[in-house]
Amino acid sequence: xxxxxxxxxxxxxxxxxxxxxxxxxxxxxxxxxxxxxxxxxxxxxxxxxxxxxxxxxxxxxxxxxxxxxxxxxxxxxxxxxxxxxxxxxxxxxxxxxxxxxxxxxxxxxxxxxx
Amino acid sequence: xxxxxxxxxxxxxxxxxxxxxxxxxxxxxxxxxxxxxxxxxxxxxxxxxxxxxxxxxxxxxxxxxxxxxxxxxxxxxxxxxxxxxxxxxxxxxxxxxxxxxxxxxxxxx
Numbered sequence: 001x002x003x004x005x006x007x008x009x010x011x012x013x014x015x016x017x018x019x020x021x022x023x024x025x026x027x028x029x030x031x032x033x034x035x036x037x038x039x040x041x042x043x044x045x046x047x048x049x050x051x052x053x054x055x056x057x058x059x060x061x062x063x064x065x066x067x068x069x070x071x072x073x074x075x076x077x078x079x080x081x082x083x084x085x086x087x088x089x090x091x092x093x094x095x096x097x098x099x100x101x102x103x104x105x106x107x108x109x110x111x112x113x114x
Numbered sequence: 115x116x117x118x119x120x121x122x123x124x125x126x127x128x129x130x131x132x133x134x135x136x137x138x139x140x141x142x143x144x145x146x147x148x149x150x151x152x153x154x155x156x157x158x159x160x161x162x163x164x165x166x167x168x169x170x171x172x173x174x175x176x177x178x179x180x181x182x183x184x185x186x187x188x189x190x191x192x193x194x195x196x197x198x199x200x201x202x203x204x205x206x207x208x209x210x211x212x213x214x215x216x217x218x219x220x221x222x223x
Contacts, residue, residue: 006157033210042118042203042213043158058210090157102148103211105157 002027006091006106012114013078013085021076021109023091032074033092033103036060043090049074078111086112116141118206120214127194128222135189135217137204142182144206149178149189152201152216161202162189194221 004025013019025032031050035043045058049068063082068074074093078085088110094103117140127133137147146165150158162171162178164187170179177190187204201218205211 004157040123040215042215043205043211044213045210048210088155092158102160102163103158104160105150107157108155110155 004091004093004104004106006089006109008109009107011109011111013111014114016080018077018079019111021078021089021091021111023074023076023106024072025074025091025093025104025106026072027093027104028071029093029095029104030071031094032068033094034058034064034066034074034076035090035092037088037090037108046076046089116144116206116208116212118204118212118214120202120204120217122217123215124218124220126220126222129194129196131194131221133191133194133219135191135202135204135219137187137189137214139185139187139206139212141206141208142185144182144208146207147178147180147187148205148207148211149176149187150203150205152203154200158203191219194219196221196223 007022033048034046037043047066049055065077090108091106092103095101119138121136148163149161152158164171164180175192180187199221201216203216205213
């Protein structure tokens with residue numbers, strides 16, 4: 001079945017450490033997105049990519065980095081510069097902007113500070 | 115700047131009741147509006163997508179309406195069931211998705 005796979009489901013970060021969250025999709029979607037969700041809040045966009053080897057900052061990109069070397073993969077690195085990384089991180093994909101197709105989401109990664 | 119607001123933040127109803135969830139947005143220049151369901155600790159599942167040219171969409175016991183001129187959408191759930199308990203989020207799309215904060219629904223047996 002087509003879908004989005006995020007791993008790991010739970011992740012713990014030590015002070016000063018960079019961690020990378022994985023997102024893989026087999027939906028053949030061009031666009032991929034990373035969102036952060038804090039308790040009682042909606043999703044906020046971190047980074048997005050419309051095409052391989054290209055990506056743009058979202059609303060809260062500081063302290064995060066991404067790469068898009070393959071169409072299927074869009075990993076997110078939470079760097080030590082992100083001082084408040086504890087949150088639920090969701091990856092999504094869709095056909096390009098303006099499309100009438102919905103975004104599809106993975107099951108998320110919960111990141112906590114040790 | 116587009117802002118999306120959902121009221122109420124939480125709602126508890128007895129099983130069998132019909133209910134309405136509200137979503138409002140400040141900029142009517144949208145491509146579409148999407149309603150999602152989120153179960154605890156899980157990702158989002160798309161329920162209904164309404165194009166900007168449409169007024170409503172229906173799927174089973176769910177009906178979503180869109181009034182662009184007033185910047186409002188409603189999600190109507192008929193004959194609610196305990197399995198409907200989840201957080202419901204709306205999002206408007208113009209390029210990227212802008213999400214509301216969600217309404218946490220609890221349906222009591």
